[in-house]
Amino acid sequence: MKKRIFTACLMVFALMLWTPVAWSGEAQTAANVEDVKQSAASALQQAKDAEVVTQAGKAVKDAAAETKEAASEAAEAGEGIAADAEEMMLEGQEAVEEAVEAAKEAVAPPPADPLDIAVDLIKEGTLESRKKALDICLEAVKKAPESYHANWMAARACREYANTVKRSERQGWEDVCKEYGKKGMNYAEKATQINPNGVEGFYWYGTSVGIYSDGTGIMTALKEGLKNKTQENFETAYKIDKLYSKGGPIIALGRFWYVLPWPLNDKGKSMEYFREFQKTEFYRHPETVEFNVYFAELLMDSRSTKDEAKALLEDVSKLSDDPYWNKRAKELLSNF
Structure with a gap:
């Protein structure tokens, strides 16, 4: 491209030197003059075209360089963004894991009391x-x-x-x-x-x-x-608290006054406590089935209450499958 520009410039220069001579010569005709002008104009246009092409090429080259540089910067920026994004993602994941652990600790029941x-x-x-x-x-x-x-x-x-x-x-x-x-x-x-x-x-x-x-x-x-x-x-x-342990103190006092040997025992007091227990919500409860046996023993001492005693003993198997109290009830029922 530079060689073409140089050649065009020589041609223009040569024409400029030659034109005065031609105009001073007697044999040069008007047609020759016109041809020379056209050649000069053509050469000048070629030079201009060459310069435009050169400038365009330079512009394209510069644009390509700038594009490459921009692309490089964009790539570097992209790598940085990707790295930052990855780091943020890891940090976010760690934060989520910590939050989950904290939530587990918050809702987890405390260690059970051995007692x-x-x-x-x-x-x-x-x-x-x-x-x-x-x-x-x-x-x-x-x-x-x-x-x-x-x-x-x-x-x-x-x-x-x-x-x-x-x-x-x-x-x-x-x-x-x-x-x-x-x-x-x-x-x-x-x-x-x-x-x-x-x-x-x-x-x-x-x-x-x-x-x-x-x-x-x-x-x-x-x-x-x-x-x-x-x-x-x-x-x-x-x-x-007489209702503690499902009325335990009431049953205990009724039994206490019954099992004491004479003259320390008091069946009247025993009857009072057992009757009181019958009025509580724990009467005929599976976990207080021993009451039926204890009270039946007391009631069996009197003819007037034997039927009630029998009913209490027959109720034992209906209330509980406890082998000990069922065995005791059957033993007492055999006396009837």
Whole structure:
């Protein structure tokens, strides 16, 4: 392209030198002059066209360079945007994961209280479950010896475990009742000292004496002066909350006045407490089926109430499938 421009320029220059000579020559004609002008004009136009092409080429080249540079910058910017976007996405994902974990912690239930687990195990009613409950409660009271909750729960677990062993009629059950009845009394008494306004310590003290008496015999318990302490604890529990443990204090006092040997027993008081229990919402409840057996024993002592006693005993199998109380009911029914 540069070579063509240079050639066109030489031609124009040569014509400029030659034209004066031609005009001074006598033999040059007007036609020659016109041809020269046209050639010069053509050469000049070619030069101009070449210059335009050159400028256009330069413009295209410059535009291409700028486009390339812009594309490069755009690519770099795109890479930066992509990197930023990826980083933001990772940060967002981490934020979501943290939010999910926080939500799980917010809605997750707190760790179960060991004593609540012990309550569930006691309710299962098996010898194995109640032994596990006993171990949990003894460990709890060991860790927190001044805890009211731990002490009365330990008393309850001792009594419930020993009572289950007695019902199983396993060999040596008397020794188990004696040992754990005594332990239950100690834990319950400690509970009443910690909280003299709580019903639990007094109630489980009285029931622990009862299971202790099953192991040692009621006469031994009486010689140890446990009659008055048992009466006082049950009566205190009755005053604080007689409906505790599904009317437990009411049933306990009715039974207490019945099982005492003469002349300490009082069947009139026993009748009053049992009649009172019949008016509560817990009468004929599956978990208070022992009441039917206890009250039937009292009613069987009188001809006028034998029919009522029989009805109570026949109701046992309808209320509960507990093998121990069904067996006791059948034994008493055989006397009819």
